Amino acid sequence: MLKVYNIIERQEYLEEVAILTHNEWGKKNLTEEEYQKKIKDKIKKIISAFNNLSYCKLILLDDDNLVGFISIFPTDGEERQDLTPWYATMYVKKEYRGLGYSKILNNAILAEAKRRKFKKIYLKTNLDNYYEKYGAKYMEDLNNGEKLYYIEL
Numbered sequence: 001m002l003k004v005y006n007i008i009e010r011q012e013y014l015e016e017v018a019i020l021t022h023n024e025w026g027k028k029n030l031t032e033e034e035y036q037k038k039i040k041d042k043i044k045k046i047i048s049a050f051n052n053l054s055y056c057k058l059i060l061l062d063d064d065n066l067v068g069f070i071s072i073f074p075t076d077g078e079e080r081q082d083l084t085p086w087y088a089t090m091y092v093k094k095e096y097r098g099l100g101y102s103k104i105l106n107n108a109i110l111a112e113a114k115r116r117k118f119k120k121i122y123l124k125t126n127l128d129n130y131y132e133k134y135g136a137k138y139m140e141d142l143n144n145g146e147k148l149y150y151i152e153l
Contacts (some may be wrong), residue, residue: 002067002101004108007057008050016066017059018042024091053116054085058108060092060101068092070105072113076124079142085113087123087151106134114153122150 007013018039026038049055054074060067068091076086087109092101113121122139124146125131136149 002060002062002104004058004060004104006112007046007059007069010059010061011047013059013061013066014043014046015039017057017069018046020066020069020091020093021089025089056109056112056116057089058105058112060105060108062096066093067096067101068105070109072109072116072121076122077144079124079144079146080122080148083122085118085121087113087121103134110134110151110153118153120150120152122148124148 007017022035022038022042030038046057052074054072056072057069058071059069069089070087070091071089073086073088074084075081076088090102090105090109092105110121123131123136124142126146131149131151135151137151139148139150142148
């Protein structure tokens with residue numbers, strides 16, 4: 001059965017989420033020691049953000065199998081540090097892609113952002129015509145080649 005959880009409730013998935021996050025967006029070509037340190041640091045960073053209103057990580061489980069995750073971050077990268085909060089790290093495992101799970105994650109994170117009384121959430125992407133289906137509106141091009149969007153809640 002599919003269900004969305006805040007990772008605070010299912011911390012046994014912290015390591016898997018940290019590994020997937022690093023493998024998708026982290027530095028490549030690390031030694032095994034450097035890689036293990038990055039994973040441990042990512043877990044600590046997630047745990048340390050649990051009480052931050054502008055931070056949330058939701059996970060989607062199919063029974064006890066991790067399908068994917070999505071986050072709210074206070075900031076996302078160096079660009080536009082004046083904006084908060086950010087819709088970030090939408091990730092669905094390869095074997096679950098194309099089955100509509102990103103829509104479940106999207107709806108869950110937007111509902112969580114509304115519950116937290118945010119009026120707007122920002123995101124950056126290099127994907128064309130992807131987040132518009134979730135209500136994202138273009139703001140500007142960023143210096144790193146990505147586009148900046150916002151979603152009104």
